[in-house]
Each structure stands twice: as C-alpha cells, then as structure tokens.
Amino acid sequence: MRTSRTGRAGQYLALLAYLLFLAFPFLWLVSTAFKPPRELGSLHPTWIPKDPTLANFRQAFDEQPLLHAALNSLVAALGAALIAVLLATPMAYVMARRRTPLARAATGWVVVSQAFPLVLLIIPLFLVLKNLRLINSVPGLVMVYVVWALPFALWMLVGYVRAVPAELEEAAAVDGAGRLRTLVSVTAPLLAPGIVATALFAFVTAWNEFFFALVLLKTPEKQTLPVVLTHFIGAEGVADLGPLAAAAFLATLPSLVVFAVIQRRITGGMLAGAVKS
C-alpha cells in the first residue's frame, strides 16, 4: 500500500520513540553498572560513564554469594525445563490429536489456572513441602516450577503438534510402521524444534521467577539469583547502586541470550496459535 513520504517519516519517528521508551531503562542500568562511586554520587549523572570501571562487579561478588545463587538458579531452571517438557510432550500429543473430554478439561484447566492468585497456591504448597521437608531446598523449588510451567508448556506444545500433519503419521502407518516407530522416527524429528523452544521458554520463566523462590527458600546458600538480588536493595546509599546494577545486569544476560535464540519461534508460535483460534 502506498503511504505518503511524510506519513512514512512519521511512522519511523513513532517507532523510534517506542524503541527509546523500551530501551532507555536498560541502557541506564548498563551505564550505572560501569560507573565509579564518584560519578554515581555526582549531582549530574551522565549517560556514558566518564571513567568506566569493573569495580562494581567485583564488589557485587564480594557482597553477596552471586555465583552460588547463579548455580541454584541454573539447577532450578534446567530441572524445571527438562522435566516439564518430558512430562508435557506426551500429553500435548494426545490433546492435539484426539478430542477426548480429558483433553478438553486439561485445556480448560490451563486457562483457569491463570486466574488464581499465587497466594492461594503457595500456602498449601508451603504446608505440603514443609511436611515433606522440602522447604528451603532447590529440589522442592523444582517440583513447584515444573507444575507451574506445565500449563503453558502444554499450550505451546499442542500448537507445535498440530503443525505436524497427521497425514504423515498415517502414511507411515500404512507403510507398516508400528505406533511407537511412527512417533520416534516421523513425529519426533518434526517436533524437535518446538520442544526445544518450549524448554527454553520454560527455562527463562523459571530463571526469572521470584515469588515462589522468595517464599520457599530461606537461607542465602539455597536462594536463587532474583532473591539474592533483593538483598542489595533496602537501605541503599548511592554508593551501593553500582554493585546493584552490576548484579542485575549479570542476572539478565542468560535470559537475554536464550530469548534472542527463540525470539523468532515465540512470535512465530504465538502467530500460529492465534490463527488457529
């Protein structure tokens, strides 16, 4: 469609304004992370540090057990992602291929579970995990994350299974391939990219999660990165802003990298899902 020259320029300007709005807080975080205390205390902070330094990063690692927290986060997120996908893929397959009442009930639950405030879920889980002695333990957190990740993992995977034509499976069956063989050698390879995307998405969500981790993990050596980050906040003097920014910057990097990898797939997946509905 033809758009006038001024109209086009206006569109670029508007887009630029949006991108600035979305990007500036992050740029400010990066800028703060590399500023020496003297500049942080100055009344006229600048966008680009005059005297960039890595001291904030060193101080952040000295003040809080960041490496240990990152390790906890990694275990929780990897565990949650792998287990959730392992459990969800077979069920998603059934939900996508058959119209059973159970599949419909499961889809309904995926929607309903979104509406419940997490307090209503966390109080009973807290009591149950306490009885199982899984409070303040990373495996306990993984259990919670798996169940919490299952609804959207199912939702994403059902979309990916539907994208694999059932005719291909039928053709394999006609050629004499057994049910399991069909699944393993025909469906699985086509589904693999979708499974990886779902796992990565679950990984990022668990890596970023805060509420469950805050309630369930009590001692610093068990806590995940987001919880440890909040220890920097509080009675912060201007001097502590640097380490806070540095730690926050580091905690974001893994999510950003994973998101960059699956970005196309997420937008693409949501696009496909919307067309179906």
Next chain:
Amino acid sequence: MEHGAWFLVLPALIPILVLSVGPLLYGVLLAFTDAQSGRTQPTQWIGGLNFRDLLHDTLFWESFRIGLVWAVGVTVPQFLLALGLALLLNQDLRLRWLARALAIVPWAMPEVVVGVMWRLVYNPDAGILNETIRDLGLGDGRDWLSGLATALPAVIVVGIWAGMPTTTVALLAGLQNTPRELHEAAAVDGAGAWRRFRTVTWPAIRPVALSITALNLIWNFNSFALVYVLTSGGPGGRTRLPMLFAYEEAFRYGQFGYAAAMGCVMVAVISILLAVFLAGRLRGGDHA
C-alpha cells in the same frame, strides 16, 4: 480412551492433580480454618469467620481498591500503546526485524531486574529522570517512589513498560489475520486510515484484543514481584497490592487461614469483573 493414550497422559496429569488442582482446593478449604504458622494446637474449622473479619478489614479493602486502580491503570494504557506499536511493526518498514526483536526485550528480563532498573531511573539523586528534569529546567525533580502522590503512578508506568511485549506480540498476531485484500479494496474506495482501521482491522483483531486484555487484567491484579521490589507496598501502603497484603499476612504474620480467605475473595471479585467485562464486550460487538 485406550491404554496407550492413558500412558501418555498420566505423567503430566498426576503432577497437575497433586501439585496444582489439589493445593488450590486445599487453599480454598484453608480459608475456612484458623490455620497459622508455627502453632502447636491443631487447626480448627471456623466457618465463615475469616470472611466476616475481612468484610470489616478496611486495610484490605483499601489494598483491594489500589489493586483495581493498578490493574486498570496498567492494562488500558498498555493496550493502546501496544496497539500502536503492533500497527507500526506490521508495516513494511526498514529494520522491522530489529524493531521486533528489541520490542520484546522487557519480556526476557526477570521482574526483579525490571524493578531494580526502574529504581535506578527513579532514584532521586543518581536517577536519569530527575537529571532530565533538571536539564530541562523544570525544577529539582522529586523522590518518585516515596512520595505519597507519585508512588502509585510511578509503579503503574513500570507495569505498563513491563507488559508491553506480551500485549504487542498478541496484537501483532491478530493483525496478521487481517485480510489484506479487504484493506486494499477499502483504500481504493477512498476510505481514510481511521475508517479502514474501524471497518477492516478492528473486527479482525477484536477476539485477540479481548483475550489479551482479559488476561492482562488478571495478571496485573495478581502481580507481586515488580511492586515488591519497587516500593514493597509503601509509602504508607499507597502501593500495597492485594498480593503483597496477602503475602505479608501469610508469611510475615503467619495467618495462613486469613490470607487464604483473601485469595478466595480476590478470585471471586476478579471472576465477576471479568464476566461483566466479557459479557459487555461480546454484546457490544455489533457497534465496535
């Protein structure tokens, strides 16, 4: 269902039943008990006593009101902004791929980091917001997050920022459904941009717009981490969302039963509001 199918379904179904459906029902039951943390006496049924107490708990209703202001205050502007961005990203602009990638960055960030980031922006001395205000000669700026009048608007802006990507991507998905030929035919007939939007684009994206708005309302009403990091509910409770209130009740004061009752009231009110919203929207369909 045949045996094979059960075998495929059970691995996911059992954890969902045991760790999600079960606990939620258990949580609803707890609302009718005097359950407390660290108490030695056994928990007892107290019927609707928690709910009767809640009815007279002015602090809770104040928090509830703040929650509604926050949910609507975030959802509505966010929808309008995201719609504008989605329309732009749907155009054949150069560097569109880059803009699309950048637009979803807030989605990838941990909520805690988003909170930290905006604390740095709002910081009264070292923050970029006050610095910009000083540069423009508009005064000295202020302490946004601890001012009684500015705290809630300030956190609402962060809420809008944080949810932009999800809403934009959903609306963009809806836009891909718009029939292109119809758009071009309308343009040939001399329909202006606004008319084309009303008659061609909007009907096509309405279902997506409705569902993402409903979801955003729910998510925002139940949100926790952002405001916990930004203000922890302060100053003077001005930003204490219902989730923060219930969290403190349960895990600071140990009132499990009472907090569960709060959760039940939150679900009930949200369901009613959504039903009203969706019913109104679906009926108003012909005019929209």
